[in-house]
Amino acid sequence: MTQVVLFNIFNGLIVGAFYALMALGLSLILNLSGVINFAHGGFLAIGGYVAYTLIPYVGFWGALVLAPVLTAILGVLVERVLIRRLYGRDPLYSLLLTFGLAFIFEDGTRFIWGAQSLPFQVPGWLMAPLSSDYFFLTGYRLFMVLIVAIAVIGLFLILSYTKLGVRIRAGTLDLETVSVLGVNVRILRNMNFGMGVYLAGLAGVLAVGQLGLQPTIGSSLIMPSFVAIIVGGLGSLPGTLLGGFLIGVASGVTTVFFPSATEAVIYVMMAAVLMVRPRGLLGEEGRF
Amino acid sequence: MSKDPISVPVKRRTILKAGLALGAMQVASPFVTKSLADEPVKIGLDNPATGTYAALGKNELIGCQLALEQINAKGGILGRKVELLVEDSTSGDAGTAVEKARKLIDRDQVNFLLGNINSALAAAMANVSYEKGVFHVVPGGHTDPITGANCHWNVFRVCNTTQMEANAVAGTLIKTAGKKWYYLTPDYAFGHTLQAGLEKAAAALGGTKVGGDLTPLGTTDFSSYLIKAQAANPDVIIFLQAGDDAVNALKQAVQFGLDKKFHLAGAQQELEVLIGLPPEARIGTWVFEWYWKQPNVAHVNDFVADIRKRSGGHVPTARTWFGYAATHTCALAAAAAKSLDAVKMAKAMQGFKLPPEVALMPDGAFYRAAQNQLIPDLYVGNAQAKGSDPEDLFNVTDVVKGITTAGTVEDTGCKMTWPA
Numbered sequence: 001m002t003q004v005v006l007f008n009i010f011n012g013l014i015v016g017a018f019y020a021l022m023a024l025g026l027s028l029i030l031n032l033s034g035v036i037n038f039a040h041g042g043f044l045a046i047g048g049y050v051a052y053t054l055i056p057y058v059g060f061w062g063a064l065v066l067a068p069v070l071t072a073i074l075g076v077l078v079e080r081v082l083i084r085r086l087y088g089r090d091p092l093y094s095l096l097l098t099f100g101l102a103f104i105f106e107d108g109t110r111f112i113w114g115a116q117s118l119p120f121q122v123p124g125w126l127m128a129p130l131s132s133d134y135f136f137l138t139g140y141r142l143f144m145v146l147i148v149a150i151a152v153i154g155l156f157l158i159l160s161y162t163k164l165g166v167r168i169r170a171g172t173l174d175l176e177t178v179s180v181l182g183v184n185v186r187i188l189r190n191m192n193f194g195m196g197v198y199l200a201g202l203a204g205v206l207a208v209g210q211l212g213l214q215p216t217i218g219s220s221l222i223m224p225s226f227v228a229i230i231v232g233g234l235g236s237l238p239g240t241l242l243g244g245f246l247i248g249v250a251s252g253v254t255t256v257f258f259p260s261a262t263e264a265v266i267y268v269m270m271a272a273v274l275m276v277r278p279r280g281l282l283g284e285e286g287r288f
Numbered sequence: 289m290s291k292d293p294i295s296v297p298v299k300r301r302t303i304l305k306a307g308l309a310l311g312a313m314q315v316a317s318p319f320v321t322k323s324l325a326d327e328p329v330k331i332g333l334d335n336p337a338t339g340t341y342a343a344l345g346k347n348e349l350i351g352c353q354l355a356l357e358q359i360n361a362k363g364g365i366l367g368r369k370v371e372l373l374v375e376d377s378t379s380g381d382a383g384t385a386v387e388k389a390r391k392l393i394d395r396d397q398v399n400f401l402l403g404n405i406n407s408a409l410a411a412a413m414a415n416v417s418y419e420k421g422v423f424h425v426v427p428g429g430h431t432d433p434i435t436g437a438n439c440h441w442n443v444f445r446v447c448n449t450t451q452m453e454a455n456a457v458a459g460t461l462i463k464t465a466g467k468k469w470y471y472l473t474p475d476y477a478f479g480h481t482l483q484a485g486l487e488k489a490a491a492a493l494g495g496t497k498v499g500g501d502l503t504p505l506g507t508t509d510f511s512s513y514l515i516k517a518q519a520a521n522p523d524v525i526i527f528l529q530a531g532d533d534a535v536n537a538l539k540q541a542v543q544f545g546l547d548k549k550f551h552l553a554g555a556q557q558e559l560e561v562l563i564g565l566p567p568e569a570r571i572g573t574w575v576f577e578w579y580w581k582q583p584n585v586a587h588v589n590d591f592v593a594d595i596r597k598r599s600g601g602h603v604p605t606a607r608t609w610f611g612y613a614a615t616h617t618c619a620l621a622a623a624a625a626k627s628l629d630a631v632k633m634a635k636a637m638q639g640f641k642l643p644p645e646v647a648l649m650p651d652g653a654f655y656r657a658a659q660n661q662l663i664p665d666l667y668v669g670n671a672q673a674k675g676s677d678p679e680d681l682f683n684v685t686d687v688v689k690g691i692t693t694a695g696t697v698e699d700t701g702c703k704m705t706w707p708a
């Protein structure tokens with residue numbers, strides 16, 4: 001029993017790392033632009049499908065690099081054409097827009113690639129478990145955690161040391177002042193949206209390595225990421241990371257004791273956090 | 289300056305007259321419509337087009353469309369053209385499925401209702417069709433009560449009951465894989481009755497359950513369940529998931545190397561799932577409800593060729609056949625009863641044997657009287673990474689006659705009452 005619990009905690013951290021990757025992209029967009037991007041799951045699915053389409057030409061590694069970039073370009077276009085018009089209005093407008101986009105993306109992928117699950121293959125040597133005892137620690141999952149770590153560190157470096165990053169952070173705190181200081185807020189938001197969608201595309205390629213590639217993949221992965229943000233705290237990227245890990249472990253441990261509540265437990269956690277500490281574990285007071 | 293057309297005052301009397309005219313049209317219209325012989329016969333399909341069962345729904349639809357073309361080419365139903373009306377029931381929302389069923393029956397006045405893949409939705413739709421007295425065929429929702437404890441005179445089913453699938457595969461599994469079973473079961477009607485059926489069938493053969501978990505429908509990450517399953521050290525891990533859930537579960541189990549430690553198997557398996565899996569995850573012992581490679585069975589090759597033309601070269605799956613057989617059932621019922629009266633048609637279908645070009649199985653298929661359940665052949669075998677065709681992914685080892693798996697009508701708990 002102890003072993004099963006320990007295994008599930010460990011496994012929960014791996015699963016949580018993935019949720020965190022998705023949630024970071026969401027959080028990035030939410031913090032700067034105040035857009036609750038319900039279409040994030042749709043971007044994730046597109047990342048997966050684009051990778052599947054590219055693999056015959058550029059191989060898995062090429063697709064891993066290219067698919068998130070192409071998804072990010074789509075993100076930049078969507079922001080430029082649709083979302084930009086809604087800044088400054090009630091967040092409900094952009095929420096409704098992205099909610100609609102999520103359906104369009106899901107049906108769009110179904111239209112282009114079909115409803116049938118597609119067999120997405122990753123290189124064989126990544127597939128095997130590293131040890132017979134810790135069988136859930138496969139090369140691919142370790143690789144996934146590594147990529148998440150690189151993405152997170154990369155994101156923190158960009159936000160801390162580049163001009164774009166400093167502007168994004170400043171904009172998150174006070175967009176008006178940043179704008180008055182001569183920063184082009186439109187481009188800033190556009191780039192920031194692209195970065196968030198890049199993370200969704202990356203999560204998409206990683207996800208389809210271990211899940212079936214189907215049009216519903218985005219909608220089934222999006223909710224845990226929202227919960228991660230709310231539990232971790234709005235406005236805080238470290239909080240988002242923490243939220244991802246927490247819900248991964250919580251649902252893993254729940255499997256041991258009450259398996260049919262594995263999905264419900266994360267919402268119970270969210271409700272508890274909202275009641276006791278509405279700003280989330282590491283969130284800022286008074287934001288949203 | 290011309291008057292603003294929007295602000296033209298409308299007289300109260302004008303509105304009253306318009307209202308009266310509209311009302312009169314409602315009452316009068318039946319007398320001015322075309323004669324009944326010109327009106328098409330309508331079949332309403334209320335099945336998933338979106339969500340986790342979208343791929344299965346698409347294939348059932350293709351089967352329905354082929355049958356429809358064949359029926360119309362032969363002069364339709366009772367000399368009238370046949371129309372197929374399609375609604376998206378969603379994959380898991382019973383409220384939507386029921387609302388669409390009511391719309392098809394009340395507004396579109398369909399003569400036949402078809403659906404649903406999701407057992408829970410099929411059961412909910414059956415309550416509506418029973419209340420309205422509409423001839424209803426369930427192409428692919430497997431849970432037992434639909435033709436068991438909750439059977440109705442008007443509800444027919446093409447796919448097998450979960451108990452039939454369990455009985456068909458249990459013996460093979462115990463013989464080849466072992467007696468200690470661990471269940472991973474989707475947490476809704478289909479999974480519950482399938483697991484109960486397997487437990488019952490295994491117990492009769494000396495098999496035991498060493499554990500099991502219910503997984504929510506739409507689960508993506510199965511790793512925590514698999515950790516528990518391997519800790520229980522069973523002979524066989526039984527996967528009862530369907531659709532996209534099955535793809536996710538099997539893909540992860542094989543990545544964890546569990547196929548090298550245990551036998552991975554289950555009851556129902558579908559070609560759609562095997563196509564969605566990478567080759568290394570196409571493993572295990574399963575039951576197929578129909579398979580496209582039956583070289584010695586009459587009409588099967590024609591059916592495969594016809595479907596390939598309509599589906600971009602893809603072969604028919606059991607789902608395609610469900611849709612095909614369900615649609616033909618409607619036409620056959622009307623022809624046998626020489627009427628579109630639901631009671632007469634349902635009575636005509638008691639014990640009705642499907643013609644070979646519809647049954648497409650070595651031993652044929654018939655609707656068992658007093659239960660309305662189709663009794664077909666079942667195909668037991670193993671998934672295979674590759675076959676003679678890119679979509680030949682199942683190796684049939686045994687064709688089981690459905691009647692040997694179906695028990696008696698009393699066993700099913702069906703007590704049918706007919707309208708007076």
